[in-house]
Amino acid sequence: MFGIGNEINASTLAGLAWQPEAAPLRDGLATAADRTSVADGVSRMLAAADRASAGPGRETGGRELVASEDSVTAGGVRDAYDLQLYRNPDGTYALELDMSIDFNFVDGEDGLDWTADEKQQFIEDYKQVVLESWDGHAITTDDGQEVELSINLDINERRSGLFGGVLERLDGQENWSVDIIRIEDGGFSQSYVIPSQNKGVFDSEDVKPVNKGATDPQVGAAHEFGHMIGLPDEYNGSAGPEAAKDTDSIMHTGMDVRERHLDLLETWIENLD
Numbered sequence: 001m002f003g004i005g006n007e008i009n010a011s012t013l014a015g016l017a018w019q020p021e022a023a024p025l026r027d028g029l030a031t032a033a034d035r036t037s038v039a040d041g042v043s044r045m046l047a048a049a050d051r052a053s054a055g056p057g058r059e060t061g062g063r064e065l066v067a068s069e070d071s072v073t074a075g076g077v078r079d080a081y082d083l084q085l086y087r088n089p090d091g092t093y094a095l096e097l098d099m100s101i102d103f104n105f106v107d108g109e110d111g112l113d114w115t116a117d118e119k120q121q122f123i124e125d126y127k128q129v130v131l132e133s134w135d136g137h138a139i140t141t142d143d144g145q146e147v148e149l150s151i152n153l154d155i156n157e158r159r160s161g162l163f164g165g166v167l168e169r170l171d172g173q174e175n176w177s178v179d180i181i182r183i184e185d186g187g188f189s190q191s192y193v194i195p196s197q198n199k200g201v202f203d204s205e206d207v208k209p210v211n212k213g214a215t216d217p218q219v220g221a222a223h224e225f226g227h228m229i230g231l232p233d234e235y236n237g238s239a240g241p242e243a244a245k246d247t248d249s250i251m252h253t254g255m256d257v258r259e260r261h262l263d264l265l266e267t268w269i270e271n272l273d
């Protein structure tokens, strides 16, 4: 669960105060000088979207795309995910975080091979544990606008063999590529992510809870997802002394997602207008 290790340094932490690269639909919109509220800014963006005949388009179901950015840099992680801000028909807002991940299933030692069923089960369990922790939280901007976080994971098994390798190079659209090593049931292996390379190494036990002394046992995959959206470890002080004391936090040794874990997303919304 350390993982970030050497990757965490002053520049990574400075990246927490990150700015979105560029949000579409900014033409003719407010500058920082005449910024009013997010809600107001959002309405102006909606007006701009209406004027743009070939804008980002509308979804079925009536929700409207307000702003989007592909390949968002978050906490120093380049191309961590894509973001889309939607306005729902009832006037509420939703921020969709899309992350595509390639899973490369690696057989373990002593004949510990992945079966097709085990792979499928791991993918399902992974989605479930990540969504249970991270999906559906409310982000409240400084201006009081509430936005519901919606996480969408697109997980594919990496194609193997020569032809598969060629297809992967032609494709190459995933945000993250993760090796999943088959280990013994109940075993332990140190999992980690390498933010600078958009890579990770997990194992077959990472979707199961492990008691680390916090109120709730921690599921490794849910903690590692925090790194994949740009967050540092908290138990080693990388996120400051206050977070270092918060043992129940998901970036510490527990499972609780805190407001600070969504600050990068909140800032992205606040910087749109």
Ligand SMILES: [Zn+2]
Residues within 6 Å of the ligand: 001, 002, 003, 004, 223, 224, 227, 232, 233
């Ligand atoms: Zn960690």
